[in-house]
Amino acid sequence: MTTALAPGADLARNPKVRQWLADHRPVLLIDNEWVPAKSGKTFETINPTNGQVLSIAAEADRADVDEAVKAAGRAFTEGPWSKMGPGEKARILRTFAGLIEANVDELAELEALDNGMTLATAKAFISVAVESLYYFAGAAQQIFGQTAPSAPTNFNYVLREPIGVVGAITPWNAPICANIWKIAPILAAGNTMVLKPAEQTPLTALRLGELAIEAGLPAGVLNIVTGFGPGAGSAIAEHPQIDKVTFTGSVETGRSILHASTGNLKRITLELGGKSPNIVFPDADMSSAVATSLAGFATISGQVCVAGTRLFVQQDVKDEFVENLSTFAAGIKVGDPLDPETTMGPLASKEQFDRVTGYLDVGRAEGASVAVGGEVIGDQGYFVQPTVFDGVRNDMRIAQEEIFGPVVSVIPFSDEYDAVLQGNDTTYGLAAAVWTRDVSRAHTVARRIKAGTVWINTYLELDPTMPFGGYKQSGIGREFGANWYQHYTEEKSVFLKL
Numbered sequence: 001m002t003t004a005l006a007p008g009a010d011l012a013r014n015p016k017v018r019q020w021l022a023d024h025r026p027v028l029l030i031d032n033e034w035v036p037a038k039s040g041k042t043f044e045t046i047n048p049t050n051g052q053v054l055s056i057a058a059e060a061d062r063a064d065v066d067e068a069v070k071a072a073g074r075a076f077t078e079g080p081w082s083k084m085g086p087g088e089k090a091r092i093l094r095t096f097a098g099l100i101e102a103n104v105d106e107l108a109e110l111e112a113l114d115n116g117m118t119l120a121t122a123k124a125f126i127s128v129a130v131e132s133l134y135y136f137a138g139a140a141q142q143i144f145g146q147t148a149p150s151a152p153t154n155f156n157y158v159l160r161e162p163i164g165v166v167g168a169i170t171p172w173n174a175p176i177c178a179n180i181w182k183i184a185p186i187l188a189a190g191n192t193m194v195l196k197p198a199e200q201t202p203l204t205a206l207r208l209g210e211l212a213i214e215a216g217l218p219a220g221v222l223n224i225v226t227g228f229g230p231g232a233g234s235a236i237a238e239h240p241q242i243d244k245v246t247f248t249g250s251v252e253t254g255r256s257i258l259h260a261s262t263g264n265l266k267r268i269t270l271e272l273g274g275k276s277p278n279i280v281f282p283d284a285d286m287s288s289a290v291a292t293s294l295a296g297f298a299t300i301s302g303q304v305c306v307a308g309t310r311l312f313v314q315q316d317v318k319d320e321f322v323e324n325l326s327t328f329a330a331g332i333k334v335g336d337p338l339d340p341e342t343t344m345g346p347l348a349s350k351e352q353f354d355r356v357t358g359y360l361d362v363g364r365a366e367g368a369s370v371a372v373g374g375e376v377i378g379d380q381g382y383f384v385q386p387t388v389f390d391g392v393r394n395d396m397r398i399a400q401e402e403i404f405g406p407v408v409s410v411i412p413f414s415d416e417y418d419a420v421l422q423g424n425d426t427t428y429g430l431a432a433a434v435w436t437r438d439v440s441r442a443h444t445v446a447r448r449i450k451a452g453t454v455w456i457n458t459y460l461e462l463d464p465t466m467p468f469g470g471y472k473q474s475g476i477g478r479e480f481g482a483n484w485y486q487h488y489t490e491e492k493s494v495f496l497k498l
C-alpha cells in the first residue's frame, strides 16, 4: 500500500481497512447520499493507541440535522419503506446482518483503531450486534395489534404503528453494538431514523451506513450525522419533527436530552450509567467469581455501563479474594489492540484517560489502598493498568461516581442484609450480580437489589429476549425483551360501529 495514511491510521494492518481509511472523506449520510456538512466543518477522530489522528469526520450541526430529518420524514410518509410489509423490511435487515458478518474482520479492525478495544473483543461485540439484527428482523413480523372485547354493535381493535422519525444518540464505548442496538429495533418497528454516533468514534457507524445501503435499505430510512453533542446532538433532542429520541450515554447528557425533548413532548428512552454492585458470598464458586468479576470491571478497559465496579465481598473471605483477583488482574496484557496477544487495549480517548487517572488520584487521596495496578502505562496512547482498590467505603467518591475505566472498588460486608443495604446505596440502578450456591439467598438478593438487570453466578450476559435498562438515575424505559416494540410504536384504538 503506497497511499500516505494519517499517523493514527498507519497502525492499520488489514489492507481493506488501510484502503478504506485512505479513501475516506468527511461526509454524512443523508437520503442515501454521502454529503459534506453544509458548514464545511470537520473534526479529527483519534486513534487511542498512539494518540494520533486516525481520520477526519464531517461536523454536522442544526442545518444538517434538519436535512436528515426531512429525508427521514419523507421516507416515513411517502417512501418505499412505509409501503413495505414487515417481511420485506425483515429481509433487508437480514441482508444487512449478513453483510456485517461478511465484513467482520474489517469492521473489527476499524472499531479497534477508533475505540481501542481488542480485535477479539470487537469481534465478540460484532457477533452480538449481528445476533441482535437477526433477532429484530424476526421480531419485525411479530408486532401484533389486538381485537378488543366490544359490544355486539361494535368491532373495536388496536393497531400498533411505528412512531415516525426517531433520533438515536449513541456513545463511544462499544460503537458497533450501540448503533445496531438502536438501528435494529427502530427499523424493525417500521420507523425511520437519524443516528448520531459519538464524536470520539464515528467511523464504524459510517461503514455500517455503507453496508445498509448495500443491503437495499431505501433512501432516508437511516441517516447518519457525525458531530458533537452540543451541535448535532442537541439539534436532534430539540427537533420538532423528531417524534422520539433514544439515547445511551451519561446521566448528565441524558438529563439535558430529557429537558430538550419537552418542546414537542418527544417519546424518550434513556440508557444511562451505573455503579453496579457485584456481591460475593463466602459459599460462592470462588474461582469462577474471581475470573468473571475481573471481566465484569475490565472488559473494554472498564468502559461498560453495566461494569461491576463496586465489588462487595463478605469480610471473612475478602482478603483472599482480593489477592486472587489481583493476581488475575496483573496477568492482563495491556497493549496494542491489534496484537492478538493483547487482552486489554487503551482507554478510548484523552478525555477518558484524564478522567480515569484523576480517579486513581482521588482513590488514593480518599485513603483506599491500591492492591494492584494504579499506574498509567507508557507515554503514548491512553493506557492504564487494571486497578483494584482495597479498603474502600461505599461513601467514597470512587465507590459512588462512575469512573468508566478498569478500576474496581472492593468493599467488605458483614451479612446479606448489609450487602443489600450497601449495594442499593447508590443513585444508579443499572445492573448487579450475586455470587452464592444458596438458591434461596440468590433469589432473595435478586429481588431486593434495585437494578434493571441482576446476574446470579455470572456477569455481563445480555440477550435480546431480556429487557435492558435502569432503575433510578440509570435511565428511563427498557430496550429489548418481549415488550421491545412498545417503545418504538404507538397504539391506536379504532372503533367501528357495525
Ligand code: ADP
Binding pocket: 169, 170, 171, 172, 196, 197, 198, 199, 227, 228, 229, 230, 232, 233, 234, 235, 237, 248, 249, 250, 251, 253, 254, 256, 257
Ligand atoms: P461522555 O461524556 O462519556 O462522552 P455523553 O453522554 O456526553 O458521554 O455522550 C454520549 C453521546 O451523547 C455522544 O454521541 C455525544 O455526542 C452526545 N451528547 C453529548 N452532549 C449532548 C447534548 N447536550 N445533547 C445531545 N447529545 C449529546
Ligand code: MG
Binding pocket: 229, 250, 253
Ligand atoms: Mg460528555
